[in-house]
Amino acid sequence: MTGTLTLHRAGPGVTVQDLGRPGMTAQGLSQGGAADRLALHEAAALLGLRTPVPALEMAMTGAEVSVDTPTRVALTGARMQAMLNGQPVAWNATHLLHPWDRLTIGAARAGIYGYLTPAGGIATAAVMGGHGAHLTAGIGTALGPETVLPLGRDPDPAARQTVIRTDDRLSGGTLRMMPGPQTGLFDDATRARFHATHFTRSRTGNRQGVRLDFDGDPFSSGTDSLASDIIRAGDVQMTGEGVPYILLSECQTMGGYPRIGTVLPQDLPRVAQAAPGTEFAFREMTVAEADALWQPDQDVLKSLKAKVQPLRRDPHDIPDLLSYQLIGGVIRGDETED
Amino acid sequence: MNRGALLMREGYRALRGHGTPVATDRVSPHLFAQKRPDMMTDTIRPEILPHGQDGLSLRLGLTPAEQTIGAVMALREALEQTPPDGTEEIAGSLTSVYLRFDPARTTRDAVVASARAVADRTDLDAAALPAPHRRWTIPVVIGGAHGPQFGEMAGAAGLSEAAAREALLTAKLRVLAIGFAPGLPYMGLLPPEWDVPRLRDLTPNVPRGALVAAVRQVILFTNATPTGWRHVGMSAFPGFRPDRDPASPLRAGDEVRLAAMTPADLEALERDDPDGLGGARCETLR
Numbered sequence: 001m002t003g004t005l006t007l008h009r010a011g012p013g014v015t016v017q018d019l020g021r022p023g024m025t026a027q028g029l030s031q032g033g034a035a036d037r038l039a040l041h042e043a044a045a046l047l048g049l050r051t052p053v054p055a056l057e058m059a060m061t062g063a064e065v066s067v068d069t070p071t072r073v074a075l076t077g078a079r080m081q082a083m084l085n086g087q088p089v090a091w092n093a094t095h096l097l098h099p100w101d102r103l104t105i106g107a108a109r110a111g112i113y114g115y116l117t118p119a120g121g122i123a124t125a126a127v128m129g130g131h132g133a134h135l136t137a138g139i140g141t142a143l144g145p146e147t148v149l150p151l152g153r154d155p156d157p158a159a160r161q162t163v164i165r166t167d168d169r170l171s172g173g174t175l176r177m178m179p180g181p182q183t184g185l186f187d188d189a190t191r192a193r194f195h196a197t198h199f200t201r202s203r204t205g206n207r208q209g210v211r212l213d214f215d216g217d218p219f220s221s222g223t224d225s226l227a228s229d230i231i232r233a234g235d236v237q238m239t240g241e242g243v244p245y246i247l248l249s250e251c252q253t254m255g256g257y258p259r260i261g262t263v264l265p266q267d268l269p270r271v272a273q274a275a276p277g278t279e280f281a282f283r284e285m286t287v288a289e290a291d292a293l294w295q296p297d298q299d300v301l302k303s304l305k306a307k308v309q310p311l312r313r314d315p316h317d318i319p320d321l322l323s324y325q326l327i328g329g330v331i332r333g334d335e336t337e338d
Numbered sequence: 339m340n341r342g343a344l345l346m347r348e349g350y351r352a353l354r355g356h357g358t359p360v361a362t363d364r365v366s367p368h369l370f371a372q373k374r375p376d377m378m379t380d381t382i383r384p385e386i387l388p389h390g391q392d393g394l395s396l397r398l399g400l401t402p403a404e405q406t407i408g409a410v411m412a413l414r415e416a417l418e419q420t421p422p423d424g425t426e427e428i429a430g431s432l433t434s435v436y437l438r439f440d441p442a443r444t445t446r447d448a449v450v451a452s453a454r455a456v457a458d459r460t461d462l463d464a465a466a467l468p469a470p471h472r473r474w475t476i477p478v479v480i481g482g483a484h485g486p487q488f489g490e491m492a493g494a495a496g497l498s499e500a501a502a503r504e505a506l507l508t509a510k511l512r513v514l515a516i517g518f519a520p521g522l523p524y525m526g527l528l529p530p531e532w533d534v535p536r537l538r539d540l541t542p543n544v545p546r547g548a549l550v551a552a553v554r555q556v557i558l559f560t561n562a563t564p565t566g567w568r569h570v571g572m573s574a575f576p577g578f579r580p581d582r583d584p585a586s587p588l589r590a591g592d593e594v595r596l597a598a599m600t601p602a603d604l605e606a607l608e609r610d611d612p613d614g615l616g617g618a619r620c621e622t623l624r
Contacts (some may be wrong), residue, residue, distance in 0.1 A: 025429035025436060027586040028520040028578070127580050137520040138561065139580045181387040181395035181434070183358070227402045228518065230429060230436040232390055254431055254517035262390050287388045294441045295392040 003069025005118060007147045008102070011061025014143045015133035016122050017115075018054040019297070024128065025050040025230065025253050029117045031251050032134040035113045035207050035272035036058075037265075038169070039077035041297065043117035045304035046074040046094050046162045052301075053121025053152065054131035056143075058114045059207075062105025065116065067097045071154040072119040078111025078170065078273055093163040094119075111170035113271040120152030136208060136250055161311035164304065172201070172278035175246075177261040178290035180235060185258050186312050194219055194260055195284050199244070201274040207250040208210065210271060211243060218242020221258035228256040234263040236282075246271050264290055382409045382462040384435070386450050392426070394446070396453060398462070402553075404527060407514055409462040410435060411591055416460040419588070422452035430590055431515050432524065462583040467512055469624060470593035476575050476618040477599035477607075478549050480506060484572035486507035486603060490570040491551055503598075505529060506570070509557065511594040519560050521578030521586035525594050526555035528543070536566030547573045547616070549596070556596075563564045571596075574607040574616030587615060593623075 007014070019040065020033020034040045040052035056063065062080050073095045075082055082089050083104045089095055098102055108114060124131050133140030140255070143149075183191070199212040219242045230253060231237070237245045237257040246263055247255075248271065261284070263271060382405070384396035396413060399406035414430040417437065421428065426445025429436045439449045480503050481488035492502035511525040518524075528551070536552045541564065544550060548559045549571035557567060560577035579585055588594070599607075599617065607617050 023427040023438075024520075025427055025438075026516060026586075026590065027584065028517040028522055029585070079359070128583075128585055137578070137580065178391070179388060181389050181397060184387075226400055227431065227433045229397075229431045230389070230395065231432055232393065234390060252518055253429070253520075254515070262388075264391065266425065290388075290391055291441070291446055296442050 002120065002153050003067055003071065003121065003151050005065055005067050005071075005122070005149045005151050007065055007143055007145055007149070009064040009065050009104075009145050010143050010147070011058060011063060012142065013057075013059025013061070014063050014134070015057050015140060016054050016124055016143070016149070017057040017129055017132040018121075019052055020249060021128050021130040021134070022130060025232075028089040028253050029128070029134065029137055030249070030251050030253050031233065032139075032207075033113070033130070033132050035249055036077050036115070036169075036269040037249075038269040038300070039113065039115045040117065041301050041304055042092065042164055042166065043074035043115060044301055045308050046076070046092075047072060047117065047119045047162055047306075048156065048159060048162075049119070050326060052297075053117060053119075054124070055115045055122065058105060060112060060114065062114060063116070064102060064104045065097075066099070066102055067118070067151065068099050069151070069154075070096060070098050070157045071151060072096050072129045072157060073103065074115075075105070075118070075167075076115045076117065076164075077106040078114040080108050080114040081106035083198065088133070090311060092166055094159075094161050095155065095162070108237070108275075112275060113240050113272060118151050119154035119157070123150040123152040134250060136252070163311040166307075170273045171274075172274050172280045173270060174283050175267045175270065175283045176264045176285050176290070176293075177236065178264060178285050178287055179230070180259050180262040182226075182259045183222035183261050185223050186219070186224075186260050187222065190219055190221070191260065191284075193217075194244075195282050196254075196277050197281070198325050199280045199282075201271075201276055201278040203276045205276070205299050207272075208272065209237075209245045209247040209250055209251055211241075211245050219244065219260065220261075223258055226256055226258055228254045231255040231259065233260075234265055234268055235259045236261055236263060248272055250289065264293060266293060266295070349476055355387070382406075384413060384454075384457050386453060389436060390438075392441050393436065394449060394453065395434045396457065397434040399433045402514075403588055404588070405463075407432055407527065408464065408467045411467050411512075411514075412460055412462055412464065413457055415468050415591065416456050422449045422456075424449060429517075430516065430614065443472055444554075468591070470512065470591060471594065471622065473593040473621045473623055474588065474618055475595045475597050475621075476616070477597045477603065478506075478573045479599055479601050479604050480571040480596075480603070482551070484604065485549065485570040485605045486574055487568035488570040491534065491570050494568075497531065497533045505532070506556070506596055507598055511596070513588050513590050513592045513594060514555070515590055516586055516588060519563070519578070520580075521576075521588070522558045523556055523577060523588045523594070524555055524556060528556070530554070530555045534568075537568065538566065540564040540566050541569060544569045544574075547575060549573055572604060574604060574611060575618050576614065577615060579614065582614070587618070587620070614615070
């Protein structure tokens with residue numbers, strides 16, 4: 001059975017996102033898709049899906065939703081406060097929503113982009129082979145309150161609730177960088193200084209990219225009148241002021257600023273999830289080292305599935321067990337035992 | 339050796355010093371805008387550089403010299419005809435070809451080797467661009483209220499307005515690259531007198547459909563944007579239509595002729611555009 005999901009309230013940056021539209025560079029369209037692709041894979045692992053499905057991406061602030069058909073949802077990405085009918089529920093976990101439930105997701109406590117993934121995916125019509133909004137291309141829009149979205153069928157609404165333990169990616173750290181086409185435009189001293197510099201995520205940033213702040217001289221390539229060239233997510237551009245920008249999924253496809261290198265896609269969720277002020281450093285890798293770390297999406301999903309566990313509930317974590325069970329409406333009897 | 343070439347050679351040593359397994363071609367000074375006459379006999383060959391774990395850049399220059407643009411177009415077409423195994427997509431800028439591959443199906447070394455083989459058997463030195471597959475005729479209003487900076491552009495090119503209009507309407511433009519914004523075509527090259535730099539101060543809001551000019555090129559804007567390019571005319575051409583397939587009607591390599599229309603024609607097209615192409619026509623040539 002298919003159904004709908006209604007947004008009763010939505011923060012300003014709520015969009016549908018999937019894994020984007022690869023292969024459109026020649027048309028000037030960057031891949032786009034979820035700012036934190038790993039969060040969509042975690043959701044697929046939690047829900048036992050074969051592949052990630054279109055989800056709600058919520059930037060900084062969440063949403064209040066209900067469904068008209070029982071469906072599981074997974075909550076992943078930036079840690080946001082989630083309440084089911086007023087009771088706090090676990091993040092990085094699945095929850096079964098019934099038509100009488102209200103799921104309320106508040107502001108991010110850590111990270112930027114939270115994800116609400118219905119088990120059947122959000123089933124809006126595909127545009128150019130994708131379901132996600134690509135706002136800079138004018139595809140899709142940010143979703144306002146009272147939006148009703150079609151849902152795909154949950155393949156297994158009765159499945160046990162699950163939880164996944166994730167490695168921290170919400171607090172910056174070291175970003176692995178491989179040489180790119182223009183790394184050679186920067187001299188050895190500039191590159192050495194770049195790799196020895198501590199950066200913080202500036203207040204300027206969105207799905208197109210984030211700017212980094214630092215103390216010290218600008219990073220200059222010594223080249224002016226460079227022709228615009230193909231750019232992609234992960235590229236680290238130096239603006240005219242010599243300040244680095246790390247490009248994210250919704251970047252343009254061509255840019256005229258010199259690029260010092262490319263952050264590995266495995267580390268881009270860390271970039272996307274960094275709140276202003278988060279600290280970063282870069283670690284230079286050879287092309288061979290970087291290539292050896294490439295992983296197909298299917299392998300990423302497989303390794304995440306190995307980390308998924310049943311959601312154990314301690315009765316002490318449930319403030320009012322009786323009201324929980326009444327409101328939840330379904331008592332399997334094993335909630336406190338597994 | 340010019341400064342750019344020197345930096346590139348140093349850059350190369352730096353990349354090799356990192357143990358980069360990508361075999362890189364010798365950097366030819368020929369690839370730079372300031373060519374030394376004694377180097378003119380060098381053969382243009384792409385530098386093959388890494389661009390992401392699953393990507394390559396085949397670069398033919400750092401600045402868009404006429405010869406570089408031609409070589410990029412020839413190389414891109416050759417790669418599209420004989421893509422290396424495992425190729426996922428090919429795109430081009432004015433100075434390079436971008437190739438993304440699937441590392442599950444191939445290796446970087448294998449893609450580099452077959453891309454180099456394609457480059458080696460392609461004549462990248464030919465002065466002429468490869469013949470176009472398609473020719474578009476796109477109606478535009480030039481100058482007046484629809485091209486408020488046309489007079490200024492003609493003056494900067496040292497032309498009368500009549501001569502500048504004639505030059506735009508007779509130019510055999512080619513789509514050199516699509517990018518920056520979805521479907522946005524960079525078209526050129528206009529004659530050398532049109533090598534006018536972008537304005538230092540951006541014009542805040544140039545509308546969708548605008549024809550803008552700078553550096554021997556013209557663009558038709560797909561959305562309203564601030565720009566340093568001079569606003570010389572207006573079209574009803576939609577460069578990007580996400581609800582259509584293909585979303586971007588123009589492809590790199592297409593020939594484009596601009597055709598004159600009146601402001602009344604433009605208004606009529608804005609009211610009713612049955613083909614959704616702003617009155618543009620497309621002929622298949624080969």
